[in-house]
Amino acid sequence: MFGKHVSKKLSAYCNQELSADEAREVAEHVLVCQRCRRELEEVRLGVRLAQTLPVLHAPASLLGEMETHLDERASHPAQTRRARISSAFTWPRMAVAFTSLLIAIALGGWFFLVRPSTTSWEVARIAGAPRIDSANIGESGRLAVGEWLETDANSRALVQVGQIGRVEIDPNTRVRLVETRPTEHRLALARGRMHASIWAPPRLFFVDTPSARATDLGCAYTLEVDDAGAGVLHVTVGWVALDLGSRSAIVPAGASCAMRKGTGPGTPYYEDATEAFRTALAKLDFEQQDAGARSLALASVLDEARPRDALTLWHLLSRTPVEERARAYDRLASLVPPPEGVTREGVLRLDQHMLDLWRDELKLGWFKNDPLWRRAWRWIWGWASEKL
Amino acid sequence: MGEGASDVERRAVMAEKIVDDGVIAACQRGDREAFRLLFETYQDRVFSIALYSLGGDETLAKDVAQQVFLKLMTGIKQFRREAEFTTWLYRLVVNACMDEHRKRRRFLPFADFQNLDERAVSKRDEEEVYARTEISGAVHGAIMRLKPKLRMPILLKYIQGLSYEEIADVLSCSTGTVASRLNRGHKVLARKLGHLRNVSFEGE
Numbered sequence: 001m002f003g004k005h006v007s008k009k010l011s012a013y014c015n016q017e018l019s020a021d022e023a024r025e026v027a028e029h030v031l032v033c034q035r036c037r038r039e040l041e042e043v044r045l046g047v048r049l050a051q052t053l054p055v056l057h058a059p060a061s062l063l064g065e066m067e068t069h070l071d072e073r074a075s076h077p078a079q080t081r082r083a084r085i086s087s088a089f090t091w092p093r094m095a096v097a098f099t100s101l102l103i104a105i106a107l108g109g110w111f112f113l114v115r116p117s118t119t120s121w122e123v124a125r126i127a128g129a130p131r132i133d134s135a136n137i138g139e140s141g142r143l144a145v146g147e148w149l150e151t152d153a154n155s156r157a158l159v160q161v162g163q164i165g166r167v168e169i170d171p172n173t174r175v176r177l178v179e180t181r182p183t184e185h186r187l188a189l190a191r192g193r194m195h196a197s198i199w200a201p202p203r204l205f206f207v208d209t210p211s212a213r214a215t216d217l218g219c220a221y222t223l224e225v226d227d228a229g230a231g232v233l234h235v236t237v238g239w240v241a242l243d244l245g246s247r248s249a250i251v252p253a254g255a256s257c258a259m260r261k262g263t264g265p266g267t268p269y270y271e272d273a274t275e276a277f278r279t280a281l282a283k284l285d286f287e288q289q290d291a292g293a294r295s296l297a298l299a300s301v302l303d304e305a306r307p308r309d310a311l312t313l314w315h316l317l318s319r320t321p322v323e324e325r326a327r328a329y330d331r332l333a334s335l336v337p338p339p340e341g342v343t344r345e346g347v348l349r350l351d352q353h354m355l356d357l358w359r360d361e362l363k364l365g366w367f368k369n370d371p372l373w374r375r376a377w378r379w380i381w382g383w384a385s386e387k388l
Numbered sequence: 389m390g391e392g393a394s395d396v397e398r399r400a401v402m403a404e405k406i407v408d409d410g411v412i413a414a415c416q417r418g419d420r421e422a423f424r425l426l427f428e429t430y431q432d433r434v435f436s437i438a439l440y441s442l443g444g445d446e447t448l449a450k451d452v453a454q455q456v457f458l459k460l461m462t463g464i465k466q467f468r469r470e471a472e473f474t475t476w477l478y479r480l481v482v483n484a485c486m487d488e489h490r491k492r493r494r495f496l497p498f499a500d501f502q503n504l505d506e507r508a509v510s511k512r513d514e515e516e517v518y519a520r521t522e523i524s525g526a527v528h529g530a531i532m533r534l535k536p537k538l539r540m541p542i543l544l545k546y547i548q549g550l551s552y553e554e555i556a557d558v559l560s561c562s563t564g565t566v567a568s569r570l571n572r573g574h575k576v577l578a579r580k581l582g583h584l585r586n587v588s589f590e591g592e
Contacts (some may be wrong), residue, residue, distance in 0.1 A: 011571040017552045046574025049527050050546045055577055058435035066427050070420050187435040199490050272562050
């Protein structure tokens with residue numbers, strides 16, 4: 001009698017975020033629907049209250065401190081530093097410095113690459129009776145390099161990943177600590193499910209599974225692996241890179257990616273994509289099909305794609321044969337026009353520079369090619385972790 | 389249709405007019421005055437979002453704002469367009485606040501926020517802020533008690549005046565998710581502060 005309720009659109013209506021047609025639909029509906037009218041009053045009150053939220057003044061000292069940073073940058077230009085360096089430069093000093101540098105590199109190399117890791121991770125029981133190398137841990141235990149942590153159907157555990165994060169281990173899961181050192185923390189997930197929250201700089205935490213390696217890019221995610229070695233990754237915060245051999249995928253928050261043993265990571269997709277889109281994508285990624293069935297699956301993916309699904313279409317460019325790539329290109333270009341410098345011909349011949357340019361346009365590449373300050377942060381973090 | 393644009397939204401639009409591509413290009417060249425303009429334009433809103441998000445701890449909010457601007461100074465050369473800049477700036481703010489939450493593994497106590505008016509608000513125009521002390525105090529409290537995932541869209545909407553699409557971009561989610569979270573946030577505010585239903589608000 002009243003048509004479809006409009007509850008979900010009420011805030012957008014109050015915030016003037018609806019198209020004229022949608023706004024008219026809401027206005028007409030609330031005239032005849034008491035329930036939605038009541039909800040509109042409630043949302044409208046919420047909007048009015050939220051609008052009273054004042055923007056506060058930052059402390060005056062904030063600007064002053066930022067000015068100090070600017071002063072420091074201005075007072076230490078590279079040229080001045082070079083002048084200071086050259087005035088201190090002499091051949092004997094350089095020889096001593098060069099020798100010291102070689103020794104430091106050798107020691108550093110030994111420390112990071114050769115020295116066996118003797119550290120371990122703290123494990124706390126959440127439920128049941130988690131085991132490390134078949135021995136119950138009680139309330140807590142230590143997981144050393146090479147040891148397996150295992151949970152049964154009733155057990156769960158929390159693992160502290162050095163200084164950089166933590167991992168929650170669900171029931172029926174088996175993981176092994178492969179490596180832990182300042183520049184690399186690595187787990188192997190043989191089966192089951194784990195939830196990782198990592199707050200260190202990107203590319204310090206890795207999880208090996210039978211079907212792909214997950215590389216943390218500053219994020220929180222859930223990784224599942226079944227008994228056949230197939231898995232799926234769900235990212236909730238940040239980004240995760242998946243790779244196996246030359247096949248790789250970048251998975252942002254809100255997206256998932258399936259993996260299969262022997263094949264590697266599939267194509268990432270946003271979890272709110274349509275069912276038809278996801279089903280067709282799974283067929284493209286993992287099923288052996290004749291040309292006709294494959295063409296139909298691709299058509300379904302392309303038809304169902306929204307601008308947000310550019311994530312998926314961009315990945316398809318580099319993992320489809322040229323004829324399919326052309327169709328994926330045309331659909332992607334219609335959803336998100338390629339930036340300057342990217343041509344159809346270039347993308348069809350998989351010009352890496354053009355693919356990267358387009359990915360950057362799609363904001364998929366913010367965490368790749370880390371700038372110097374981020375690399376420095378990563379190094380400092382590694383050093384601090386070693387000292388703590 | 390709907391409610392009129394708030395002062396916050398008008399201020400946001402003005403700020404965007406001041407900080408245009410030219411200012412960002414000047415920052416990328418290391419122009420000190422351009423950096424100053426950028427700080428002055430955004431410092432209050434960055435600080436406000438951090439403060440509301442971090443339980444009213446002014447020192448912590450200031451630290452977070454400082455981290456955000458330092459990252460901005462370091463990374464601004466990567467940006468080519470102003471639209472990307474605002475999204476990036478607020479993503480830095482959101483990430484910095486989330487990092488603080490993670491470090492503490494819980495939300496900060498509400499108690500600290502009770503004195504917010506005396507500490508932070510007292511530094512701004514008294515006529516503007518204290519005219520509605522009762523309402524703003526109650527709204528502060530209710531905002532603080534919202535779940536983080538409902539609170540951040542509200543802060544981005546009403547402190548910064550972002551559109552649903554821009555909020556979705558900052559939070560890396562869909563506009564549908566933003567609409568849903570704002571809907572829930574508005575309803576929670578209305579239910580907690582239903583007693584203010586008949587109070588006339590500023591500007592009405």
